[in-house]
Amino acid sequence: MKDLKFAITDIETTGSGIKGNKITEICVIIVQNGEVIDEYSSLVNPSQEIPLYIESLTGINDEMVSNAPCFSEIADEVEKITKDCIFVAHNVNFDYNIIRSEFTGLDRQFKRKRLCTVRLTKKLIPGLFSYSLGNICTSINIPHIDRHRAKGDCDATVTLFQRCLSLDPEFEVIEKLLNQKTAASYLPPNFKSSDFEKLPTSTGVYFFKDKDGRPLYIGKAKNIKSRIKSHFQERSNRKYKLMQETYSIDYELTGNELLALLRESELILKFYPKFNKAQKKVSRPYTLTSYHNQKGVEQFALHKNKIAPVSWMKFYTRVEAIKFLEYLCQEFELCPKYCGLQPSGKVCDHYRITTCSGVCKNEINIDEYNARVEKAVEYIGKYDESCLLLEKGRTSEEKSFIYLNKGKYAGYGYIGPADDFNHPEEFKNFLTPSKTSSYADRIVNRYLNTKKNLSKIPLKTEEEELAETELWFG
Incomplete structure (x- = not known):
């Protein structure tokens, strides 16, 4: 294990996403037994304009790369120097996927085992305020010269990796990270693999949250764990940015898809998460x-x-x-x-x-x-009648109900086997009121029109109950 070669890699690109992003600079430094044994670096002509904000960040402009080789001209060199190496980078999925995309564009494969120094540092140096490369270097006194240039960032990552090797002399942590067989290899850099393993396989809504606990994205799923794993494995620019900002994932079990749809719609309207596509305005019915x-x-x-x-x-x-x-x-x-x-x-x-x-x-x-x-x-x-739609609950013993007031979604609740629910009117003791919306109307209408064997309890409207009360008491 100690004789393994590690290709510490850093790239600069034309953007912050993954799809359509082209390399403008690359640096690869090979480390074996804790020592640097080889190195390769080059500017790269991306064959497209470099955006002004990227030029301001990296200092790399169109003129600098105009006479640089295209990736197709250096692909053999990158292939050769990283061969039989563990591919290492700070936030490894970004660098790895973009390099692999460049190879794919040449009808070539690029496949290496990966190791992320963000995850490695979190394991070996826990408790830091931030695990961005710049902040780690400041926290543990690692020189970081020429930030946002491939050679400068790669040199800093090499020093950080050497520091991690000294803290893991038997390669116990590194070996465990390399042999992960689950979705952990795709996890967002700030998200704990142990938290992923705790996610349920049941139906409900889930929340991607930022470091302050604010929802970034809200979705619904029949199998929450499986759906979240599929988010991790998507390679769109939007999903990549979401993963970078995700620090935790929360969820709410509903027991059935109808309630999951209604809760998803309601919560999106409540929080307006930045990564949810704005709910389309429902057209006039x-x-x-x-x-x-x-x-x-x-x-x-x-x-x-x-x-x-x-x-x-x-x-x-x-x-x-x-x-x-x-x-x-x-x-x-x-x-x-x-x-x-x-x-x-x-x-x-x-x-x-x-x-x-x-x-x-x-x-x-x-x-x-x-x-x-x-x-x-x-x-x-x-x-258009007032009723309770009965559906599956969160456990086999529980039932859920969706309350429709004159055909409009007005809330939901759960009833356990020990709950006193002898008359339909007693549902209000278990009700969580909710606001209706055009989205909820559409969800309920579709359910009523397509669901076979509806389980429904008719109810009196609030007006009918009030009229009966007035009649009773004169």
């Missing part, structure tokens, strides 16, 4: 209305931008609306022509629905047909 046409037939219609005197239901996509109307046609033997499912014509000729009762052909009485429409409207009314 399709409104299902009805009216008596010239023949006296009660006819359904969809409107998106009109104010309708009668509004039975709302849909947030036309596909959902059409699917629901087709169900009404089949379930209540309505006419596709009078449900807005086909262009105007003398008779209906819907490609799929063959259960039309024949009102379009004058085969049944209009009053009889309108009575069927009335039953369909009664069916629709169940979507």
